[in-house]
Amino acid sequence: MLLHIxxxxxxxxxxxxxxxxxxxxxxxxxxxxxxIAAAAAPLMVASVTDDPVLVGLAVxxxxxxxxxxxxxxxxxxxxxxxRRLIVVVNVLRGLVVGVLALAVWRDAATIPVIYAAGFLLGxxxxxxxxxxxxxxxxxxxxxxLPRANxxxxxxxxxxxxxxxxxLGAALFVMAAALPFGINAATFVLAxxxxxxxxxxxxxxxxxxxxxxxxxxxxxxxxxNHSAIRMLSLALCLMNVTLIAGFSILVLYSRDRLGLNEYxxxxxxxxxxxxxxxxxxxxxxxxxxxSDSLLLRAGLVIxxxxxxxxxxxxxVWVAGPVLIAFGVHSSIFGAVSVTLRQRxxxxxxxxxxxxxxxxxxxxxxxxxxxxxxxxxxWTGITGPFWASAVxxxxxxxxxxxxxxxxxxxxxxxxxxxxxxxxxxxxxRVALDR
Numbered sequence: 001m002l003l004h005i006x007x008x009x010x011x012x013x014x015x016x017x018x019x020x021x022x023x024x025x026x027x028x029x030x031x032x033x034x035x036i037a038a039a040a041a042p043l044m045v046a047s048v049t050d051d052p053v054l055v056g057l058a059v060x061x062x063x064x065x066x067x068x069x070x071x072x073x074x075x076x077x078x079x080x081x082x083r084r085l086i087v088v089v090n091v092l093r094g095l096v097v098g099v100l101a102l103a104v105w106r107d108a109a110t111i112p113v114i115y116a117a118g119f120l121l122g123x124x125x126x127x128x129x130x131x132x133x134x135x136x137x138x139x140x141x142x143x144x145l146p147r148a149n150x151x152x153x154x155x156x157x158x159x160x161x162x163x164x165x166x167l168g169a170a171l172f173v174m175a176a177a178l179p180f181g182i183n184a185a186t187f188v189l190a191x192x193x194x195x196x197x198x199x200x201x202x203x204x205x206x207x208x209x210x211x212x213x214x215x216x217x218x219x220x221x222x223x224n225h226s227a228i229r230m231l232s233l234a235l236c237l238m239n240v241t242l243i244a245g246f247s248i249l250v251l252y253s254r255d256r257l258g259l260n261e262y263x264x265x266x267x268x269x270x271x272x273x274x275x276x277x278x279x280x281x282x283x284x285x286x287x288x289x290s291d292s293l294l295l296r297a298g299l300v301i302x303x304x305x306x307x308x309x310x311x312x313x314x315v316w317v318a319g320p321v322l323i324a325f326g327v328h329s330s331i332f333g334a335v336s337v338t339l340r341q342r343x344x345x346x347x348x349x350x351x352x353x354x355x356x357x358x359x360x361x362x363x364x365x366x367x368x369x370x371x372x373x374x375x376x377w378t379g380i381t382g383p384f385w386a387s388a389v390x391x392x393x394x395x396x397x398x399x400x401x402x403x404x405x406x407x408x409x410x411x412x413x414x415x416x417x418x419x420x421x422x423x424x425x426x427r428v429a430l431d432r
Contacts, residue, residue: 016148019139019197026193027155030090033186035164037097039265040172040179042250044104047176048111052380056247056372058111062118063368065126066361073126074354075214078347082131082138083200087191089128094187096120101180130357134349137341138200145338146283153330154279162272169265218351221344228343230401231295231336232356236363237394238302241387243367245309248375248383256380257315270319274326281327282334291335295402298332301325303391310384 045058077085100117103109140148171179222228245252253259253267285294301324308321344352371383378385 016140016144016151019200020136020148022193022197023135023139024151024155026190027152028159029186029193030190031156031160032164033183035160035162036168036171036179037183038160039165039168039268040176043169043172043261043264044109044176045111045114046250046254048109048114050251051372052248052251052375053372054111055251056368056370056375058114058118059243059247059368060365061115062122062125063361063365065119065122066358067365069123069126070130070354070358070361071215071218071351072211073130074218074351075211076127077131077134077350077354078214082134082350083194083197085131086128086135087195089124089131090187090191090194093121093124093128094184094191096124097180097187098184101177101184104180105175105177126354126357130350130354133353133357134346135200137349138346139197142342145341146286146334149334149337149341150279150283153282153333154276157272157275157279157326157330160272162269162276165268165272166262166265169261173261214351218348219355221348222352222355225343228340228352228356230398231339232359234299234394234398234402235336235356236359237390239360239363240367240370241306241390241394242302243364244371244374244387245306245367245383247368247371248380251375252309252380253315256313257318259315263315267315267319267322270322271326271329274323274328275330276326277323278327278330279334282331285331286334286338291339292402294331294335296399298328299391299395299398299402301328302332303388303395306384306388306391310381310388 041058042055045055049055096117100109100113103113103117136148136152137145168179171182222232249268250264253264257263257267259267305321305325305328308324309318312318312321340352340356370386374382374386
């Protein structure tokens with residue numbers, strides 16, 4: 001639970017401007033709290049139940065709102081002031097996590113309470129994360145996007161997945177409610193920082209239409225852009241396979257690798273260590289190699305990740321596998337995020353982002369739903385073997401699609417109306 005795919009976010013970044021520095025600071029603060037809670041939440045669920053299905057459902061419940069509400073949220077992200085929307089949502093998330101912290105402190109955090117908090121947090125995320133995903137291209141120039149994205153990703157991996165999780169596990173052992181109280185406070189502090197952003201130019205919404213019509217416009221734009229469409233479908237299936245295993249990682253680390261709570265906190269930082277390496281080398285790789293090559297390599301590495309985890313019996317094998325996965329994850333993410341940011345017009349960013357995230361997080365939700373039953377029926381390594389098979393099939397199917405024709409199809413962004421004209425200044429350079 002409390003699984004996050006994001007985020008927003010203290011140092012001065014030369015050349016990217018005050019607004020980016022503030023956004024980066026907010027990202028740092030929120031990721032401190034998220035990283036602490038990301039390690040503590042599975043431990044909390046595992047302390048309540050040993051059933052892998054119930055553990056996996058805790059992840060599924062938080063991601064379910066992305067399937068239910070993401071498209072509608074995207075419409076409001078394009079209609080409303082995105083900065084104010086993020087501020088309000090972060091305050092609401094702080095309240096929800098604060099209530100959960102109180103429930104944990106009073107030994108009242110039952111499975112229904114945990115699921116309810118997860119669902120409310122996931123609902124807030126459909127608005128907050130969709131809006132946050134549109135801010136970077138609003139505060140930096142197009143040519144600065146690879147550098148800005150690399151720094152945002154560096155904060156996420158260094159803080160959220162590397163430094164904070166071991167701290168979260170340690171804090172949970174000390175006082176189970178403490179990690180969630182800290183997470184609530186960081187949401188509020190991040191909201192305060194975002195509220196100080198000034199001078200952001202947001203495209204005025206088009207003539208007000210029905211929510212259904214606005215959703216349709218965003219979906220048509222994505223579907224008419226062959227590169228973004230292919231990435232969306234591939235990422236959906238990649239997240240199904242990834243979360244099928246990772247949703248029960250806390251049980252895998254305990255029952256398969258023999259790790260305690262501290263060991264679990266360290267294990268989940270392994271991929272973050274690789275991700276930090278990936279963040280540092282991604283801009284150079286993007287400049288030297290075609291995105292086609294990088295995406296194909298990513299498919300192979302992700303397939304081998306599942307095989308490696310299925311075979312691993314000690315942390316000395318699982319750790320390096322997760323490190324290699326982290327390197328790949330950063331590079332794959334850098335390619336896909338920059339592509340999407342450059343391609344999508346500002347007035348459509350919320351809606352296209354919402355469709356993209358519906359595929360991405362919807363895939364995660366399906367994976368979380370499937371991981372527990374597979375582990376119960378086939379053993380703790382079953383989800384990884386199943387994921388390896390599915391990823392091998394996806395690699396074979398997507399290999400040709402991610403070839404040179406993919407590069408050519410991504411060179412032009414279609415219009416939101418019918419895909420027949422180019423957006424001036426909205427061309428995507430896939431082959432750098």
